[in-house]
Amino acid sequence: MRKVTKYQEQLSQVNSLDSFAFSHSDKDRRIISCLQCFRPQEMLPNHLSRVCMKDQTNEERNAEVDRAKKSMKAWTLRGRTWDYNVMVKRYPDEASRRALLEDLRERHFLILNDPMEAQAESNHSENSAAVKTHNKKTAQPALQDCQRVLRVSQADMLDIHGKLLDQQHVEEDQRTLFRYFCEAILVLRYFQRPDAVRAFKASDWLNKRSVDGQIHIKVQSAKHTATFSLTEEDSDILDAYFQKIRPGCLQDSAEDQGRFFLSKQGLPVINVTSDLRRLHEQYDLPSFSSQQVKRAQSTMPCSSSDEPSDERRVRKQKRGRGAADQYDRDFGAFLLKFPVTTSSSPPTKKKRTAAGFPSDKVFYNRWRSLQFAKREEYLSSQCSRRPPTVSKVSLLIEKEGWTGNCPRPEDIVAKWRPITEVQVESDPWIITAIQKQKWTGLALKDFGSKGQGVVATKAFAMGSIVCDYHGKAAGRDLCVDAETFPCECHPTENTMGRMINHSSKRANLRSVHCMMNFPEGKRDVILFRAKRDINLCEELLFDYTTSSANLFEGKH
Ligand SMILES: C[S@@+](CC[C@H](N)C(=O)[O-])C[C@H]1O[C@@H](n2cnc3c(N)ncnc32)[C@H](O)[C@@H]1O
Known part of the structure; x- marks a missing residue:
């Protein structure tokens, strides 16, 4: 239960007036709060005759409309201004007062003697x-x-x-x-x-x-x-x-x-x-x-x-x-202070309170559920094209050293879905991407000793086409001329596929040969396909030695 609850009723009334002060359309300008039910009304006279003052006379209702208008005017002139010094006297509990202050600021109230300012x-x-x-x-x-x-x-x-x-x-x-x-x-x-x-x-x-x-x-x-x-x-x-x-x-x-x-x-x-x-x-x-x-x-x-x-x-x-x-938004600040990773430990009560967060378990539990989701994502991403087994997932969990707060291996197995084969050879987008060399979700990153490499700036699902290995593919062995660089068709471009580094153990791409249906006719193309789900910020890698096509007619 938040400490500010006792103010919420008060704020909801204040809030209803706020719509008057910050509305710009003509229709909204007519909004006046009914002083009988404390609800904002677009047509106060109608509302009074139908609801709050249906048994009274017209004169009484008109007088009530005048009273409400005056009240609204007075509120606009004075009621939107709160003096922090008065608040200090009225609400001695600092925590509640600060929460109230936040709410008032959010609703565009004018705060006199605002300590922050x-x-x-x-x-x-x-x-x-x-x-x-x-x-x-x-x-x-x-x-x-x-x-x-x-x-x-x-x-x-x-x-x-x-x-x-x-x-x-x-x-x-x-x-x-x-x-x-x-x-x-x-x-x-x-x-x-x-x-x-x-x-x-x-x-x-x-x-x-x-x-x-x-x-x-x-x-x-x-x-x-x-x-x-x-x-x-x-x-x-x-x-x-x-x-x-x-x-x-x-x-x-x-x-x-x-x-x-x-x-x-x-x-x-x-x-x-x-x-x-x-x-x-x-x-x-x-x-x-x-x-x-x-x-x-x-x-x-x-x-x-x-x-x-x-x-x-x-x-x-x-x-x-x-x-x-503060309210839920502070969970953002909590995460900044205690970032969630698959391997981090949740902040202890001592750490939470020392950093100024509530000692209860609300943020703690939300933190744990985020970590659970991350761990689930990780485990799923580690499963190859074939459905994983319970023992394989158990081994993965054991390797990570997770003793709690992670999905059951059975659940990871149950969630696994095969990715259907995509018919790429006539796909207009892939054809255009090859021609224009405009692949999305890829960026170059400096990896120090191994030079530049390519990183995913979006997640790629297993089986999706990531980019091509650009160059002239020809001959029975589908060799790509890797020495002519930049290639003839894109002389000024550093084509992405040619910048992908090698890994035999961590390869997340495999090369596939396709006979693409270009407008000018069919042509051999080497495409890179995601071997598994690829996460954002992951380096793209393929095994130079087990490529389905021989990419190394020329040396790199
Ligand atoms: C296709 S290029 C990749 C782009 C290259 N890193 C660059 O900056 O131009 C292949 C070259 O990258 C380097 N390379 C690729 N994978 C590597 C790895 N795992 N470790 C070290 N160097 C690597 C080698 O120099 C290789 O000849």
């Missing part, structure tokens, strides 16, 4: 006196103003983040909003230019390096080179987009160009500035140009793209203090 102000004021004078002259917003949207939307975004990690359904518009938020993080907190954010590629993300708790990213394209270092917290947010939202945008028919930020149609995001404006609009905040942000950054003596800003520190402090008392 005050703290941000005081942190900011140390070094901003000179800046303020300058800003007054030029109407240049302070950095804190430019970054406000990150703070205001944070609770919503943590909520979405938690749902994404929790495998819960997230509405399309919320997914898009989350993408805007990720773009905003890069522009507003790490001061990246919108065109650099647009040029940001999935492979840049895969090649990120973690050093001393900072995640270093290098964005490299023909026009842009940018480097920045994310905090782990921000990196987790972007990773949730990369792993949970982006794969759903990838479409075989759309040319994503390997970009990191994609529209829901799977196309590269064109205008990052517009996305930021939409995020600001969502929170009724004025937006700022990236030049204003840059200027605001340069006038902050202590700000740096590598360090959290003052505002960010406040945000962190706030989360640390209030986390134990």
Whole structure:
């Protein structure tokens, strides 16, 4: 039972008034709350005559409508404003008060003496006196103003983040909003230019390096080179987009160009500035140009793209203090603190409470169910084309050392389904993908000593066609000319299939020969097919030595 329950009734009344204040259509402007039943009504006179005052006279009802209108006006003028100092006196229990404050903020109430704002102000004021004078002259917003949207939307975004990690359904518009938020993080907190954010590629993300708790990213394209270092917290947010939202945008028919930020149609995001404006609009905040942000950054003596800003520190402090008392969205923060992996142990009560989370088992249980799902996914992915046996799954579990919180081998066996063979030779999408070399869900990653390799940026089901080994396939042995590189038909491209590394033990692809029906006639092609389910971020590998076709007429 949450501590805030006692306020919920109060808030629901407040909430009903909120719809009046924030509605923009003419129809909604007429909404007035009935003071008899405390419910908002589109047509109060009708409602009174039919429901709440059906036995009274017309005059009495008209007087009641006037009273309700006055009450609504008074509420609009004064009732939306809450004074934190008064709240402190009325609600001495800090946990409940903070939960109430969160709710009020979410519902766009105006909070006087808001401690969060005050703290941000005081942190900011140390070094901003000179800046303020300058800003007054030029109407240049302070950095804190430019970054406000990150703070205001944070609770919503943590909520979405938690749902994404929790495998819960997230509405399309919320997914898009989350993408805007990720773009905003890069522009507003790490001061990246919108065109650099647009040029940001999935492979840049895969090649990120973690050093001393900072995640270093290098964005490299023909026009842009940018480097920045994310905090782990921000990196987790972007990773949730990369792993949970982006794969759903990838479409075989759309040319994503390997970009990191994609529209829901799977196309590269064109205008990052517009996305930021939409995020600001969502929170009724004025937006700022990236030049204003840059200027605001340069006038902050202590700000740096590598360090959290003052505002960010406040945000962190706030989360640390209030986390134990907040709603479900804090599960997102819980997961950031205690990431779920197949091998990690659930946080003990001591650790949970030390980190400011509730001591009860609610988050603990949700954490365990997430781990259960991950373990189930892992076990299923380890099963080959043939149905697994109970003993094979038991061995896998034993090898991982899992003594509890994992599926029964019998359940993994029961869930296994054969993948039906796909008739690929006339598949128009595969034909186009070969011709244009536009395979989706693949990105290059640097693997150090073995050079570059190819990584899956979406999950591939067992049996699916991943890409082709591009080149001239000819002759009885189906040799592909591996020396002519780049190939004649794509002289400027580094075709993906040729970048796949070798593994005899961990191969997840097998090569298959197909006679593809191209418009100009049939042609031999070597395709790579997933040997098993391939997870997002997994390196694609095939066994160079047991390939069904001899790919090595020329040496690599
Ligand atoms: C088809 S290319 C793969 C792309 C290559 N890694 C690159 O960066 O261009 C094959 C070459 O990659 C390297 N390679 C592939 N698999 C490897 C492995 N498992 N270990 C080390 N090097 C590997 C070898 O140099 C091989 O000749």
